Amino acid sequence: MPCVCGIGESTESHCLPIIKGEKAAETAEALMRARYSAYALG
Ligand SMILES: [Zn+2]
Structure with missing residues (x-):
């Protein structure tokens, strides 16, 4: 599953x-x- 930020593996x-x-x-x-990923992960 790719990183929630969209660019990481x-x-x-x-x-x-x-x-x-x-x-x-x-x-x-x-x-x-x-910071975006932290928000997206809850
Ligand atoms: Zn990422």
Whole structure:
């Protein structure tokens, strides 16, 4: 299942680490996508 942000292979490897604070967002866009994904995941 692709990441809920639409561009990653999976949420676990793409946005989830950023949402959980395990990985720093590399770009402002990545941070925005992570915030969107957090919202989409509830
Ligand atoms: Zn993502």
